[in-house]
Amino acid sequence: MRLKKELKIPSESFQEIIEGGTKLLVPKKSLTDKVPPKEPAFFNPKARVNRDFSIIAYAAFLKNFQGPKIFLEGMSGIGARGLRVSNELKVDNTIINDLNPTALKMAKYSANQNELKNIEFSEKEVCRFLSNHSEKGERGSIVDIDPFGSPAAFFDCGIRATMHGGIFSAAATDLQVLNGLFQDACKRKYGGIPVRVKYGNEMAIRLVLGCLRMVAARLGVEIIPMFVESEMHYYRIYVKILNRPDQKKNLGYILHCKNCGHRKTSTEQEQKCELCNSEISVAGPLWIEDILDKKFIQNMLVEIQDLKVDKVCERTIQKCLAESEMPATYFTLDEIASKMKASPPKLEKIIQSLEQNNFAASVTAFNPTGFKTSANINEIIKIFQSTQ
Ligand SMILES: C[S@@+](CC[C@H](N)C(=O)[O-])C[C@H]1O[C@@H](n2cnc3c(N)ncnc32)[C@H](O)[C@@H]1O
Ligand SMILES: [Zn+2]
Missing domain, CATH: 3.30.56.70 (N2,N2-dimethylguanosine tRNA methyltransferase, C-terminal domain)
Known part of the structure; x- marks a missing residue:
């Protein structure tokens, strides 16, 4: 009640909804406007399934993780993901961070409504927040960043704030950049160049992972992709973080022939198509190894049975399982x-x-x-x- 008073929530501007098994206070406009407004706080109801996938992936991870179960949400908005993690999964502590004080007030209000105990709130620039958690003993076992646009600027602090054996997840919504509409911007942000192809969403995810791999290698950290997901408006990656240098050759190129349609991955660039001898287009450097961990996906399918998530999730994860050991593209x-x-x-x-x-x-x-x-x-x- 005290929080409600503190918030001064005008009933015509805010609304309580339920997502998964969690009550969320959201701006009414975010439910009615075509593009959810950033003011007074951002909430995208269409990202429900995206958050469902997070819940499933985190559940699969937590089931087999022995250390402290701490979720650090770097860019929480009104706290939809963090509140759901705290309410629907077994974690020891959740820390929700955002720059927007109104979003945090709303998150606090929702935490109260759900009677959540082990949850904290932080109003900091995301890298400052994550840097405060980059020392041993302070790190998260799950760390998420969910920016407007590219996540690349937050990879360093995100990796540093994730404990050994933990999960780092990130979203990218700069689709035009990653899909090859602005090649220079992609090179600048992700260190790799895309080619416009029919399988552009997979190439984009490989570019994001390639960039993360380069940052991780600089920090002496190995990343292992567990699960990836793409929808109309975003790409999402979930990787395991291991504090050891990565010796594997998992960075390379996709060589794509626009004449005959042949494509392959390679650690080296090539000039000509091996099938038709035409000039070949080169995408990368990007991640050329597996992007879906079979065991992890199987665990997701086990965990899903006990979770309140959309039916479409199981069908998608079944497909992920089928393709988990298939070649790239x-x-x-x-x-x-x-x-x-x-x-x-x-x-x-x-x-x-x-x-x-x-x-x-x-x-x-x-x-x-x-x-x-x-x-x-x-x-x-x-x-x-x-x-x-
Ligand atoms: C896409 S929204 C997050 C949505 C949320 N994770 C969800 O699932 O509903 C991005 C959020 O990042 C916050 N933000 C933007 N730049 C930030 C920064 N540099 N540090 C911390 N938060 C930031 C915005 O206030 C906004 O709430
Ligand atoms: Zn060819």
């Missing part, structure tokens, strides 16, 4: 069909045919008509023709 049915000037066969059919021809093949969570395979473009076309 996916093809789309449309891409192949337009090359062949034919209507595309059914997705299940083409996957089945690829497998019957001894290629690995799976659906992909990145695209409803996408598939991953060990076959190259010429081999895929041959199999397409036989399934017509």
Whole structure:
């Protein structure tokens, strides 16, 4: 009650909603405006599923983590993610941080409504907040940054604030930059160059991970991607942080031939397409190793059963499991069909045919008509023709 008074919440401007299993006080306008306003505080109701995925991923992590369970939320807005973590998962402590004092007041009010105990609030610039938690004993086992735009500026302090064996998660919403509309900006922000391709969302996530890998290597830290997720308006990564130097060659390039559609990953740049000898486009440097950890994804599927999340999450995570050991980059049915000037066969059919021809093949969570395979473009076309 005291908080409510302190907040002076005019009932016509704020509203209480329930997301997952948690009560949230949100600005009414954020529920009605097409683009959620930043004032008085930011809340995007459409990001509910995005937060559902966080809850599932964090639950899978916490289940098997032995150390202190501390969630540091660097850019909380009205606290939707942090409040849900505190209320819906088993954590020892949650610290919610944002620069916006109104957002924090609202988060405090919601914490009260949910009768949360082990939760603290901080009003600092995110790097200052995370730097306060970068010493041993102060670090978080889960650290999240969720900025407007690029997360790259916060990678150093984010990694430093994550304990050994912990999870660092981050979102990127500068889609045009990552998808190759502004190549110079991408090079500047992420240290790598994208190429405009049909599988641009996967390439973008690999660019974000590549940048994180470069920062981590500088700090003598290894990152292991556990789970990634992409939607219309954002990309999200979840990586394990290990305090040891990374010796692996997980940075490289995607070589993409715009003439024949062939693509591959490589630690070296190449000039010509190995299939058609045309000039090849080079994306990167970016992350070329696995981006989905099979065991972690299996754990997510176990944990999901006890959580209040959207049904779509399980279907997506099932796809992640199917593709977790597949090669990088996916093809789309449309891409192949337009090359062949034919209507595309059914997705299940083409996957089945690829497998019957001894290629690995799976659906992909990145695209409803996408598939991953060990076959190259010429081999895929041959199999397409036989399934017509
Ligand atoms: C995309 S919103 C966060 C949304 C929130 N995580 C959620 O799931 O609802 C970004 C937030 O970052 C905050 N912010 C922006 N720059 C910041 C900075 N340098 N330090 C701390 N917070 C910042 C904004 O006030 C805003 O609330
Ligand atoms: Zn080619």
